[in-house]
Structures are given as C-alpha cells and as structure tokens.
Amino acid sequence: MIPVVALIVLLPFAAAAAGLLGSRWPRGGSRTEANDRAAARRAAWFAIAPGTASLLLTLWLAVWSARASGSGGTAFWAGLLPGSTEGTLTVVDTGSVPISVTLRADGLSILIGVLVVVVALAVQVYSVGYMRDDPRYASYSAFISLFTSAMLLVVYAGDLIVLYAGWEIMGLCSYLLIGHWWEDRANSRAAVKAFLVTRLGDVGFLFGIFTLGMAAGSFRIDAVLSADIPTGTLITATMLLLAGVAGKSAQVPLQTWLPDAMAGPTPISALIHAATMVAAGIFIVARLYPAFLGAQPTLDVLGVVAAVGMLGAALAALAQNDLKRVLAYSTISQLAYMAGGLAAGSDKAAIFHLLTHGAFKALLFLGAGAVIHHVGSNLMSHMGGLRTSIPFTFAGMTIGFAALMGLPPASGFFSKDAVIAAIEHSHSPAQPFLYAAALLTVGVTGAYAMRAWLRTFFGPSRVEALPEPEPGTAHVFDGREAPRSMLWPIGVLAVPALLLGFADVAEVDWGSALVSLIVGLLGAGVVYTFWRGAPHQDPARMLGPFRTACERAFYVDEAYRAVFARPILRLAHGVVRTDRQVVDGAVRGSGRLTMGLSGVVRLAQNGNAQLYVTGLLAGLLLITVAAVVLG
Amino acid sequence: MHIVYPVVVSALLFSIGVYGVLARRNAILVLMSVELMLNAVNLNLVAFDVWLRDRLHGGQVLTLFVIVIAAAEIGLGLAIVLAVYRNRRSIDVDRLRDLAEGDAPEVSPQSEVSPGRVAVGEDADREAGS
Amino acid sequence: MTSETPGFWPPSGPEVVFLLLGVVALGSALLVVTTRQLVHAALWLVLCFGALAGCYLVLTAEFVAWVQVLIYVGAVVVLLLFGIMLTRAPIGRSADLDSGNRWAAVLVALATAGVLLSVVVAGFGAAYAPLDPGQGAAKPLGSSIFRTWVLPFEALSVLLLAALIGAIVISRTDIRGRE
Numbered sequence: 057m058i059p060v061v062a063l064i065v066l067l068p069f070a071a072a073a074a075g076l077l078g079s080r081w082p083r084g085g086s087r088t089e090a091n092d093r094a095a096a097r098r099a100a101w102f103a104i105a106p107g108t109a110s111l112l113l114t115l116w117l118a119v120w121s122a123r124a125s126g127s128g129g130t131a132f133w134a135g136l137l138p139g140s141t142e143g144t145l146t147v148v149d150t151g152s153v154p155i156s157v158t159l160r161a162d163g164l165s166i167l168i169g170v171l172v173v174v175v176a177l178a179v180q181v182y183s184v185g186y187m188r189d190d191p192r193y194a195s196y197s198a199f200i201s202l203f204t205s206a207m208l209l210v211v212y213a214g215d216l217i218v219l220y221a222g223w224e225i226m227g228l229c230s231y232l233l234i235g236h237w238w239e240d241r242a243n244s245r246a247a248v249k250a251f252l253v254t255r256l257g258d259v260g261f262l263f264g265i266f267t268l269g270m271a272a273g274s275f276r277i278d279a280v281l282s283a284d285i286p287t288g289t290l291i292t293a294t295m296l297l298l299a300g301v302a303g304k305s306a307q308v309p310l311q312t313w314l315p316d317a318m319a320g321p322t323p324i325s326a327l328i329h330a331a332t333m334v335a336a337g338i339f340i341v342a343r344l345y346p347a348f349l350g351a352q353p354t355l356d357v358l359g360v361v362a363a364v365g366m367l368g369a370a371l372a373a374l375a376q377n378d379l380k381r382v383l384a385y386s387t388i389s390q391l392a393y394m395a396g397g398l399a400a401g402s403d404k405a406a407i408f409h410l411l412t413h414g415a416f417k418a419l420l421f422l423g424a425g426a427v428i429h430h431v432g433s434n435l436m437s438h439m440g441g442l443r444t445s446i447p448f449t450f451a452g453m454t455i456g457f458a459a460l461m462g463l464p465p466a467s468g469f470f471s472k473d474a475v476i477a478a479i480e481h482s483h484s485p486a487q488p489f490l491y492a493a494a495l496l497t498v499g500v501t502g503a504y505a506m507r508a509w510l511r512t513f514f515g516p517s518r519v520e521a522l523p524e525p526e527p528g529t530a531h532v533f534d535g536r537e538a539p540r541s542m543l544w545p546i547g548v549l550a551v552p553a554l555l556l557g558f559a560d561v562a563e564v565d566w567g568s569a570l571v572s573l574i575v576g577l578l579g580a581g582v583v584y585t586f587w588r589g590a591p592h593q594d595p596a597r598m599l600g601p602f603r604t605a606c607e608r609a610f611y612v613d614e615a616y617r618a619v620f621a622r623p624i625l626r627l628a629h630g631v632v633r634t635d636r637q638v639v640d641g642a643v644r645g646s647g648r649l650t651m652g653l654s655g656v657v658r659l660a661q662n663g664n665a666q667l668y669v670t671g672l673l674a675g676l677l678l679i680t681v682a683a684v685v686l687g
Numbered sequence: 688m689h690i691v692y693p694v695v696v697s698a699l700l701f702s703i704g705v706y707g708v709l710a711r712r713n714a715i716l717v718l719m720s721v722e723l724m725l726n727a728v729n730l731n732l733v734a735f736d737v738w739l740r741d742r743l744h745g746g747q748v749l750t751l752f753v754i755v756i757a758a759a760e761i762g763l764g765l766a767i768v769l770a771v772y773r774n775r776r777s778i779d780v781d782r783l784r785d786l787a788e789g790d791a792p793e794v795s796p797q798s799e800v801s802p803g804r805v806a807v808g809e810d811a812d813r814e815a816g817s
Numbered sequence: 818m819t820s821e822t823p824g825f826w827p828p829s830g831p832e833v834v835f836l837l838l839g840v841v842a843l844g845s846a847l848l849v850v851t852t853r854q855l856v857h858a859a860l861w862l863v864l865c866f867g868a869l870a871g872c873y874l875v876l877t878a879e880f881v882a883w884v885q886v887l888i889y890v891g892a893v894v895v896l897l898l899f900g901i902m903l904t905r906a907p908i909g910r911s912a913d914l915d916s917g918n919r920w921a922a923v924l925v926a927l928a929t930a931g932v933l934l935s936v937v938v939a940g941f942g943a944a945y946a947p948l949d950p951g952q953g954a955a956k957p958l959g960s961s962i963f964r965t966w967v968l969p970f971e972a973l974s975v976l977l978l979a980a981l982i983g984a985i986v987i988s989r990t991d992i993r994g995r996e
Contacts, residue, residue, distance in 0.1 A: 663787030666780055666918045670709050670925055677928050688831055690944035693876060694937040696839035700846055702930035707850035709922030710915050715900050716855065719862055722893065723846050726869055729885075733878045733953075738946040744961040747953055750881050751962070754888050755973055759980035761893050765900040766984040772904045773990065781916040 057120065058143030061159045061212050064113045064169065068176070068205035071106035075099050075198030092191060099194035100184045103201055107177040110204070114173050118166045132404035133163025142214050142278070153269050156276055158214030167407065168211045168339055171414045172332050174552075176204040178545035179327040182422055185541035186323055186429060196236055200327065203229035207332050211339065216265045216275040219340075223261070223304070226333050227254050233328060234320040246316040253313040257303015264296030268347065281346045294347060294354040297340065298361075305337025305391045308365040312613050314388055315372075318380040322428060325380060326421030330387050331414040338394045338410050342403045349401070352484075359399030359486035363493035366392035368610060370500035374507065375596045375606035378434045379424050382508050385609070386460060387417060389497060393475050396490050402478030408560060409475050412467035416459035416553035422546050423453035426538040427512060436508065437594070441517035449538065450513050452546040459553050461505045461576050462498060469573070470557030470564060472498070476572050477565035498572045502579030507595045510584070515591040693734035701727035714768045714778040718761060725757045822945045831948055835875045842868035853914055855906045859897050866890050878953035 079099040080091070124139025140162035148155040161169075180200060187193045206229060209222030228251075235247030269275040271293065272283035285293075301307065306314035306329075317329050328334070341348055341358075348355055366389045373385035390413050397406035426449040431439055443450040459468035476498070479491050586595040596603055605611065660667075700723060707720025729750045736746025772778050823829070828836070845865040852858050866889040873882035951957075962970055986992050 661787065663784030664781045664916075664918070665783070665786065666709055666916055667921075670918060670921050673705065673709070673925050673929065674921075677925070677932055680932060688829070688835065688876065688946055688948050689825065690941050690946055691938060692832060692835055692839065693872065694941055695934060696843065696872070698933035698937055699843055699930060701933065702926045703843065703846045703850055705929050706922050706926035709925055710919045711850065712914055712916040713855060713906070715897060715904065715906070716850075716858055716914060718900075719849055719858060719897060722862065722889070723849065723865070726866065726889075729881075730869060730872060733873055733876050733881055737876050737878070737948070737952070738944055740946070740949075740952075743965045744953070744958055745966075747878050747881050747958055748962055748966050750878070751884055751958075752969065752973055754881075754884055755977060758888055758893060759977050761896055762984045763980050763987070765896055766987040768900060769903055769988050778904050779913075779916075781918065 057117065057141040057161060058145075058159055060113055060117055061141070061143075061161045062145070064110050064117070064173075065159070065205055065208045065212055067106040067110045067113075068201040068208065071102050072198045072202035072205060075102040075194055075201060078102065079194035079198075096188075096190075096193045099197050100180075103180045103197035104177070104184075106201065107173065107180050107204065110208075111173040111177050114166070114169050117161060118170060121161070121163065121166050131163065132407075133167060137163035137166055139163075144214070153273060153275060155217045156215050156274075157218055158276055159212045159218075160214030160277070161212055164339075164342060164407065165211045167411060168335070169208060171335075171411055172204065172207050172211060175327055175331040175414060175418045175549075176200065176207075178418065178422070178549055179323045182326075182425070182542050182545040183321070183323045185539040186425055187321065188539070192236065196233070196321070199229050199232050200324075203233070203328060203333070207336065210336055214277055216269060216277060216280065219277075220262060220265055223300075223336065224258065226328075226336065227251065227258065227304075230254070230317070230328050230333055233324040234317045236321055236324070237319075240319075243319040246313075246319040250313040250317045253310050254303040257300045257310050259299070260296045261300020261303070264293045264298075264300065267293035267296060268344075277343065281344065285347070285350070287350060290347060291351040291353055294344075294351040295357070297344065298354060298358060301337035301341055301395075302361065303337070304340075305334050305395070306388050307337070307392060307395060308361050308368065309612075311365060311369065311388050312609070312616060315381050315384040315609065318378070318384050318434075322380065322421060322425030325384070326418045326425065329384065330417035330421050334387060334391055335394075335410050335414060338391065338398065338406055341395070341398050342407050345398070345403045348398070355399045355401070356484055356486050358395055359484055359490045362392040362395035362399055363486065363490045364392075365389070366396065366497045367493045367500065370497045370504060371606045372609040374500060374504040375599060375603050377436055377594070377607075379427065379436050379439070379508060379512065380421075380434055382436075382504060383417070383420055383424060386420075386501070386504065389501065390417065390460075393472065393494070393497075396494055397475040397478050399484060399486065399490065400475075400479040400482035401484070402474070402482075405471070405474035405478040409471035412459065412471040412553070412556050415549055415556055416456045416466070416468055419452055419546060419549040419553045420456035420460065422542070422549065423449050423456060426542055426546065427453070429538050429542070436511040439512045440515045441513070443513040446538070448543055449546065452550045453513070454509065455550045455554050457505045457509045461502045461580060462572060463576070464573070465557065466554055467552065467557035469569070470560055473564055473569040473572060474560065477568045480565075480568050495572065495575055499575045499579035502576035503583045503595075506580035506583040507587070510587050511594065515587070688737070690734055690738045693730055697727045697730040697734070700724075700730065712779045712781055714771070714780050715765075717780060718764050718768070721764075722757060722761065725753060729753055822943070831875050835872055838868045838871040838875065841865075842872065853910045853912070854908075855901050855911065855914070856898070856908060859894055859901060862897070863890055863894050866894070873953075875948075876953075877948050877950050880953055880955045880958045882953075 079095045079102060118137065121137040121139035140160070142158060142160035142162075144156045144158045146157045148157065180197060183193075183197060183200070187196060190196065203226060206222040206225035210219050210226065213219035213222060231247050231251040234250050235244045238244040238247070265275070267289060268280050268285070271285045271289045272280040274280065274283075299310075303310045314329055314334070318325055320329075348358075369385045369388035369392065373382045373389065376382045376385060390409070394406040394409050394413070397403075397409060426446065427439065427442060428434055430442070430446050430449070433439075455466060459466035462469045462472040464470075476491075476494050479487065479494050482490075484490070582598070583595045586598045596606075599606055608614070660671075704720045704722075704724030704727060707723060708717055711717050711720060732746040732750045732753070736744060736750075739746070768778050771783065775783065777783075842865050845861045845868065848861040849858050849865060852861060866885060870882040870885040870890070873879070873885060
C-alpha cells in the first residue's frame with residue numbers, strides 16, 4: 057500500500073509544481089486579460105484534478121484499512137480502521153541517528169488524511185469562485201496544493217524528521233498565503249508575524265524531536281514510542297514538543313498570530329487556520345500520545361494552557377467586530393478543547409473533536425467567505441439581515457454555528473461532549489480548573505456563536521455599497537448569492553458538520569452532555585435577550601467595561617510588544633548604532649588616518665626638483681653603503 | 688703614474704659637481720655643474736684607458752663620445768632653459784614648483800566631472816544627430 | 818702591471834705636474850659652484866676645463882686633450898655665456914645664487930666624496946701605469962674610431978643631428994606643435 061500513500065502525498069506536490077511552472081507556459085509573460093484568464097483556468101485544473109485523485113486514493117485506502125484484519129494495536133482507532141502499513145523508501149545515513157524516509161498509514165493517519173483532502177479539495181473548488189479575478193490565482197492555488205502535500209506528509213510520516221520537513225513546509229505555505237495580498241502592508245506584517253511566532257515554537261519542536269531521537273536511538277515513530285526512555289528525558293522532550301504544538305495550534309502563549317492571519321484570503325483561513333494546519337499540533341500530540349502519557353507533568357501543563365486558552369479566546373471572540381476574527385478566536389478556543397481532551401487523557405475525544413471541528417469550522421469560514429464576498433466587508437457592523445438575500449449560505453452557516461455551540465444533532469454536540477466527559481472523568485491535578493474552564497467556555501461559545509449568527513443574518517440590514525473596495529477584501533457588493541463553485545463546497549461540508557457526530561453516538565455521556573447543552577443555551581439565551589432589547593446594537597455591550605479588554609484579546613499583543621519587541625528593537629538600534637559608529641568608525645578612521653599620514657608625506661612633494669634629486673642621491677648612497685656594510 | 692691620483696681627482700671633481708647640482712639655484716649654474724660631473728667621468732675614462740692599455744682605445748673613444756653627448760646636452764639644456772625663461776621670466780629651479788602636490792583633493796576630480804562630460808557629449812551627439 | 822712599481826714618494830715629474838693641474842682643476846671647480854657671480858662661474862669653468870685638458874696631456878691622451886679644449890672651452894662655455902646673457906642674468910654679484918637646499922647638498926656631496934674616495938683608494942691604491950707617449954695621438958685614436966667604433970660613431974652623429982633639431986624647435990617661438 058505504500059506506493060498509494062506516496063502517491064497521495066506526491067500528487068498535490070506535483071500539482072503545486074505544475075501550477076507554479078506550467079500555468080502560463082508556453083505563452084509566457086504577456087499579461088493580457090485573455091492570457092490571465094487562460095492561466096487561471098489551467099491553474100484551476102492543475103489544482104483540482106490531482107486533489108480529486110488524492111481524495112479518491114485516500115478513500116480507497118480507508119476502505120482497505122477498514123476491511124483489513126490487522127491487529128492495529130491498542131489505540132482507539134483500532135476498531136474502526138485496523139489496517140496499517142508502513143514502508144521505508146530510503147535511509148539517510150547521518151553519522152549518528154539515521155533518518156529513515158518512512159511513510160506509514162494507520163487509522164489515525166487515514167482519519168486525518170481524509171479530513172485534509174476533503175477540506176483541501178473543497179477549498180480549491182471554492183477558491184475558483186472566490187479568487188476569480190485575482191491575477192495571482194495560479195500561485196495561490198499552487199501554494200494550496202503544496203500545503204496539502206506538506207500536511208499529508210506530516211500525517212503519513214513514519215519518521216519524525218520527515219514529519220518535521222512537512223511541518224516546516226506548512227509554515228512556509230502559511231506565510232505565503234497569509235501574505236497573498238501583500239500590497240497591503242498590514243497583510244505582509246501579519247504573514248511575517250505568523251511565520252516568526254510559529255517558528256519560535258518550531259525551534260522547541262525540533263529540539264524535542266532531537267531529544268526523543270537521541271534517547272530512542274532512532275527517529276522512527278514506532279521505535280520512539282516503543283523505546284524505553286527515562287521519565288526525565290521524556291518530560292524534557294515532550295515539553296519541547298509542546299512549544300511547537302502551541303506555536304502551530306495557536307495555543308497560549310503563542311496564540312497571537314492566528315487572529316492576525318485572518319488577513320489572508322478567506323479560503324486560506326478555512327483550510328490552514330481552521331481545519332488543518334492548526335490541527336497539526338493536536339495531531340502530533342495524538343501521534344506521540346504514548347510518550348506524552350509517560351510524562352504526566354507535560355499533560356498537566358497542556359491542561360492549564362488549554363484551560364486558559366479556551367476561556368480567554370472565547371471571551372475575545374465575544375467582543376470582536378470582524379467576523380473572521382470571531383472565527384479565529386473560536387478556533388483557538390476549540391483547539392484548546394482538543395488540547396484539554398488530550399490533557400485529560402482521551403486522545404480519542406480530541407481527535408474526534410478535531411475531525412468535527414475541521415468540518416464545521418471549514419464550513420463556517422467558507423460561509424463567512426461567501427458573506428464577505430456578498431457584503432464586501434469583514435466587519436459585522438456592516439452586515440445584518442442577510443438571511444433572506446443569501447439563504448443558502450445562511451443555512452450552511454446555521455449548521456456550522458449549531459455545531460460550534462454544540463447543539464444536537466450537529467456534530468459538535470457529540471464531539472464536544474466527548475471532550476467534556478473526558479475532562480470530567482480525568483484524574484489530572486489540573487482537572488477542576490480545566491473542567492470549570494471547559495464548562496464556562498461552553499457558555500461563552502454559545503454566546504459568541506449566537507452573537508455572530510444574529511449580527512450577520514438577522515436584524516436590520518446595514519449593507520451598503522462601499523464606495524471603493526479595499527485591497528485585501530477586493531470584492532464589490534453585487535447583492536447576489538455567491539457563484540456556484542463557492543456554494544457547492546459549503547453544501548458538501550455541511551453534511552459532515554451535521555452528521556459526523558453520529559459516528560460515535562453510542563458512547564455519549566448523556567449526563568454531562570445535558571449539563572453542557574444547558575450551559576451553552578444559557579449563554580446563547582443571554583445574548584439573544586440583549587439583542588432582542590436593541591437589535592441595532594452589538595450584544596457585546598453586555599460585557600461592560602470588560603469589553604475593550606476582550607476586544608484586544610487581553611492586551612497580550614501589547615504585552616508582547618512591551619516585553620519582547622521593544623527591548624529587542626532597542627537592542628537592534630543599539631547594534632546598528634554600534635555598527636555605524638564603532639565598526640564603520642574604525643574603517644573610516646583608518647581611512648582618515650591614512651589620508652592624514654599621506655598628507656604629512658606629501659609635504660615632501662613640494663615641487664622642488666632639487667630636493668628630489670637630493671633625496672635620490674642620499675638614498676642611493678645609503679643603499680650603496682648598506683650593500684657594502686651588510687653584504 | 689699612480690692611477691690613484693687621477694681617480695681621486697675625478698672623485699673629488701664629481702662630488703663638487705654633485706654639490707653644484709644640488710645647491711645652485713640658477714639653471715645655467717646647474718648645467719655647469721653637470722658638465723663638471725661629466726668631466727670627472729671623462730678623467731676617469733682616460734685614466735683607466737691608460738692603465739689598462741686598451742688596444743682599441745675604448746676609454747678614450749668613449750671620452751670623445753661623452754664630450755659630443757655633453758655638447759648636445761648643453762645645447763638642448765640651454766634651449767629648454769631659454770624656453771622656461773621666456774615663459775616664466777625666471778630660471779631658478781627651486782621656484783619652478785609645478786610638480787608640487789596640490790591641497791589634497793578628497794575625491795578624484797574625474798569621477799565628478801565625467802558624468803557631466805558624458806551628458807554633455809550625449810547632448811552634443813543628439814544635437815548633431817537631429 | 819710591470820714588475821717594478823715605484824712608491825708614492827718621491828713622486829715622479831709627470832705626477833707632480835698632474836697633481837698641480839688637478840689642484841688647479843679642483844680649485845676652479847669649487848669656485849664654479851661657490852662664486853657669487855654668474856659670469857665668473859663660466860670663466861672659472863674655462864680654467865677648470867683647461868686644467869683638465871692639461872691632465873689629459875699628462876696622461877698621454879693628447880687627442881682627447883685637444884678635443885676638450887676645442888669643444889668644451891671653445892664651444893660649450895661660449896654657449897653657456899650666451900645662455901647667461903639671453904636670460905638677462907645680472908653681471909655683478911647676486912646674493913641668491915644658492916638655494917635653500919645648500920646644507921643638504923653639502924652633506925650629500927661630502928658623503929658622495931667619502932664613498933667614492935674610499936672605494937677608489939681601496940680598489941686602485943696600488944695600481945700603477947707607466948706612461949707611454951704616443952698612445953693617445955690622433956692616428957691610433959682615429960684608426961680605432963673609424964675601424965672598431967664606427968657604428969657608435971655614426972649613431973652618435975644622428976644623435977647630434979637630433980639634438981640640433983630639437984634645440985632649434987624648442988628655442989624658436991614661431992614653431993608650434995600640431996594642435
């Protein structure tokens with residue numbers, strides 16, 4: 057089966073190469089409109105056809121795995137997808153621990169792989185409509201393909217170094233795609249910020265890999281997990297890995313890049329910053345879960361981080377005005393749920409929530425994209441009353457919001473319940489804190505989802521034709537539903553968002569589910585009451601003086617700026633000044649010194665030929681005498 | 688005849704000529720001193736010719752040649768001195784200081800001048816072309 | 818060269834004559850470079866060259882001596898006097914014939930003399946050559962020039978012609994270079 061796995065990974069990569077190199081070939085450079093259109097059409101084919109092939113292969117792989125009778129080990133996915141395969145393509149001899157280029161497909165990889173290819177394909181199809189008139193559509197779709205390939209490499213990697221390669225390529229694609237509309241300075245700043253912040257975590261991640269690999273004597277995941285590693289080393293390694301997880305999955309304290317990453321095109325937010333890349337952090341923890349289980353302090357730290365992150369991000373989401381930022385903070389909060397599930401000891405609940413969240417958050421983002429496409433603005437204060445003008449999007453987003461709030465029968469209800477039940481029954485020292493945060497967050501989630509839903513689709517219409525489309529949201533108001541290529545993915549994604557939960561309907565803990573449902577409805581009810589009182593006004597006003605703090609995400613960015621950015625900038629200025637005054641000064645000083653000395657020497661060159669001859673003869677005599685005396 | 692006598696006389700004469708070249712201000716006096724040095728050489732040549740008993744008389748013939756060259760040199764030298772005198776109204780060698788280094792120009796003038804010159808040249812070309 | 822090399826003392830007759838002439842030449846040369854009157858310098862130069870011609874005679878180089886008298890005393894000094902007059906030099910004493918370089922010049926000249934004297938005394942202190950009259954007469958010298966040295970002689974004549982033309986071109990103001 058390994059060739060199939062390799063094909064799944066390589067097809068999108070080939071698509072990226074073809075999209076980058078071939079979309080304008082052979083007619084090349086002349087940027088006429090017809091050429092642009094043809095290039096975009098060809099790039100769309102390059103993007104979608106291999107994506108579809110990859111999806112079909114993945115589904116086939118899933119069917120094969122479900123039918124296989126392999127033991128599959130003791131992991132939770134063993135019952136559903138018992139088949140697993142692993143193959144080493146080549147071994148890179150490094151002199152110390154060898155790197156084996158290994159691919160592996162087991163239940164976990166196939167589950168996440170299906171999520172990735174489905175969402176990626178949906179986003180590619182959606183982008184055809186969303187980015188219709190973008191002159192750089194070809195490179196955009198190629199980067200999405202490249203990203204898909206990298207994510208699949210992470211998912212199917214059987215070796216930590218191979219996994220890391222995919223991990224870094226994802227970071228690069230994220231940077232490229234956030235900065236897609238780089239003409240706006242803020243977008244490229246957001247891209248750089250995302251790149252740097254995730255890179256900060258990746259440093260820890262890389263060293264965590266090294267620690268694990270050195271301790272186990274191999275980078276192969278199987279070997280690492282079965283190795284007998286001392287607890288101290290394990291704690292160090294998992295703590296380091298946790299840095300990378302926090303970076304990629306936007307957990308506290310490295311969460312600040314994700315809301316800013318919403319500067320990218322909306323499909324990118326759906327693909328990378330909601331459904332897949334940010335899930336990579338959770339996936340890594342699940343992949344290496346036995347190692348994490350051996351390091352309880354790490355899981356406790358993860359639990360605290362998750363508790364802080366889920367509640368803080370949910371509160372921040374409650375106060376945002378930008379629809380995409382609401383969803384971004386919601387993503388942080390939901391990812392923290394998954395992290396909380398992992399910390400509570402249930403990787404199954406976490407991965408379940410990851411899958412359903414991937415579906416409904418992608419759905420929400422694509423719906424938000426359709427709304428933004430329709431309205432021409434990201435801000436909810438420009439929206440309202442849209443349920444009649446774009447009914448299809450309204451229906452899709454309603455399912456998404458229901459899943460987000462955890463309303464039955466939407467998928468979010470089941471997965472969130474699984475996470476909360478896992479937290480409730482955990483024995484972690486952080487459990488009370490985590491459980492309280494989780495329940496509170498359910499309420500806040502209900503509140504912000506309700507607020508976003510109401511502000512977008514109900515109330516008086518505030519839509520107005522914007523005089524000039526801003527760069528970055530370059531879509532004029534046309535008053536119609538989005539094109540069909542954008543609606544299809546929404547419809548397709550609505551199905552799993554609604555129904556995926558029933559996959560696990562047998563194991564629902566109805567008691568805790570009821571509690572969380574009541575809390576969630578309570579939050580939503582409070583918001584509805586406030587909104588009912590004054591439909592024109594933002595229900596976020598109920599936060600009172602707390603609102604500004606929430607809107608600024610508790611001043612974390614400001615704090616980072618004051619604690620890290622400013623001192624470093626000051627240091628950099630100091631370095632520049634030192635360079636200019638000391639280093640350059642030394643260079644210029646030596647030049648000036650030479651000029652001065654030569655000025656002194658030049659005094660001898662006064663134009664008096666007699667003096668020259670005198671010097672000449674005196675020198676000649678000296679040389680003669682020296683030759684006689686010394687020779 | 689001890690060869691050391693003419694040779695010592697020649698050496699002293701040469702040194703006197705050196706002094707004259709280095710110390711005299713008037714260009715004609717400098718030329719005279721050069722003649723003294725040439726004569727010192729001549730004396731040397733003759734003395735060694737006598738000492739070596741050269742069949743071909745290389746020393747004395749070379750002396751004759753030197754005398755001829757000295758005549759040519761003095762003719763040319765005086766012509767140059769006259770030309771200088773016409774231009775400068777002075778033949779004091781230590782006052783002819785055109786070789787002196789100017790006041791240390793920071794940038795070589797060419798690098799400043801050339802772009803302008805190029806531009807001018809282009810303009811001229813364009814005008815010529817039109 | 819010969820087996821019986823006489824000592825320095827007593828000096829032979831030609832040596833006495835040579836030394837006297839040498840003293841005259843050196844003294845007049847010193848006056849040439851120290852006198853304060855330009856014209857006197859030229860006249861002292863005549864004396865110096867005459868004494869040197871005498872030296873050549875003592876050294877049996879009679880043809881060279883006559884050429885010395887003819888060319889140096891007859892032509893070169895006259896040319897120099899013309900130069901002095903054409904540059905309107907003052908006839909009487911002039912105070913500034915020496916440049917500021919004088920003391921350095923004294924030093925260098927003394928050093929030159931020291932080096933040269935030590936070299937020649939160390940190298941040729943014992944050399945002796947018996948004088949053999951007739952060696953430098955016109956006949957042997959002429960046959961030597963026109964047999965052995967005829968090619969340099971011809972080259973020299975060309976040089977002289979070039980110097981002649983050059984002197985004319987430089988000194989005449991109505992000949993201009995090509996623009």
